Amino acid sequence: MSIKVVFLGTGGSIPTLKRGLPAVLVERWGEQIMFDCGEGVQRQMMIIRGGFHKKIKIFITHMHGDHVLGLPGVMQTMAMLNREKKLEIYGPLGITRFLECVRETLQFGLTFPVEIHEVEESGVVCEEAEYAVEAVRSNHVGSSFCYAFIEKPRPGRFSIKKALALGIPEGPLWSRLQHGQKVKFPSGEEVRPEQVLGSARRGRKIVYTGDTKPFRSLAKFATDADLLIHEATLDDELAERAREDGHSTPSQAATAAKKAKVKQLVLTHISARYEDAAILVKQARRLFRNTQAAEDFMIIELPLPDD
């Protein structure tokens, strides 16, 4: 099954007619992982028919309004629609306080449990059976993090030929071997999974930087990612201004992509000053060919790797 990466908002700190405030939605097998949640995201969700009842985890990179002010509205709409499933929110220190004070001053009730996890340092912040989300401290203003969504490797491909050669008939025994369990014949003879399975197949990896200027550990953190979503707020000519504001240029994003040997790079958090992001893509492609600029509602599909 493909993972769908939907760009809900691709603007910089100020929205434009074409670009909403930052949010990226990763859809995987009916579950949603959202990175950042700027003002207006609930409406962007409606436009893509994202739904408000699905299993969802939201990861906030840093506590600036343009990355977090959509959260209360999303929660309020979920409550209006009588959501029952738990909502999980991850973000830097301060996210609990922000949500508490908004809920307290606006007095809205919720119909579902909310689990808030404050991210205090780099490392795995969320571990599930099939994937993990890791954070690394980035270099914006105050406390900020990049996140990586990392699928765990899947078991190797099952060889029907080998199974039949070993005398195992089609049926529940095949399933046991596929799930990594040994099978025992009445004769006492055993067949181990590795006798019928190929080598483990790699999972997919998506890295979302949030706002940041370049920082050393990103290359390692993003190594071999299928997709690096990197901010490129200002073009190369404005590198000095970008540095002052804690932002990156296309060349800096491309350098990170190259060092990390990622498969593709998408530039986002595009400043309102660029009516057309072509200049940013051009600058990045000099260093990293497989680059494109995000647009609102753009979708990137990452098929299941079959190696």
Add this chain to the structure above:
Amino acid sequence: MSIKVVFLGTGGSIPTLKRGLPAVLVERWGEQIMFDCGEGVQRQMMIIRGGFHKKIKIFITHMHGDHVLGLPGVMQTMAMLNREKKLEIYGPLGITRFLECVRETLQFGLTFPVEIHEVEESGVVCEEAEYAVEAVRSNHVGSSFCYAFIEKPRPGRFSIKKALALGIPEGPLWSRLQHGQKVKFPSGEEVRPEQVLGSARRGRKIVYTGDTKPFRSLAKFATDADLLIHEATLDDELAERAREDGHSTPSQAATAAKKAKVKQLVLTHISARYEDAAILVKQARRLFRNTQAAEDFMIIELPLPDD
């Protein structure tokens, strides 16, 4: 000069593809008066090219997220654009606390002064040379207010014929009389403004209810309004549900319009359940003919009365 009333968001508690969250912008002679400020309003402002540097006062009817969550984003964008003019915000008790805690947890600086006025009871909340804004306690949930924008009467029409007949030559003396000042001839003889001016001309009046179920004092409060913008969240068939939630139906809005003898009625805060608001308009028109449903970006012009 006409007053332009621009409907920035006409949805109920949940936005839809066609309806943003509540906000109405009154533009009068380069100044803006906004009623409510739901999530996404800054982007709606951009669509109508409303600008972020104008003189503006924002009036919040009640402290529910869908009416107030656009405020921090508007303020943040104003700051990013280096606004210098003061921003005035009026709203029920709690508005100061809400804005303080958001600014504190999201740490955004402002480039302009903000004046917050907590509205505690019915009465005039803002008085300017040419208009006033009055509040009346409405009947929603918790503390809620309706607002009326009321232009002061203008001086009567200046009669060139009468001025010339009295021997006053065209020039600065005309202007003095037009501005309500007496004029004295060297002979000692006086001309008073009322000798050359017709009777005072009425100002315009716009009433915005915010969320409310029917309440007795609205009829008086809205008397003779040029425009009554009344919520009609649910249709007549759902009157019981509307009552429970502190909302109104089209017939209730129309009844208020009729009692108050307003000139026109616009229904807004339309629930997401109505793809087409025609049913609401139909129900209201049975009781008050000059009714229409608000749509996002609809503009109503109120010309300068010339009576």
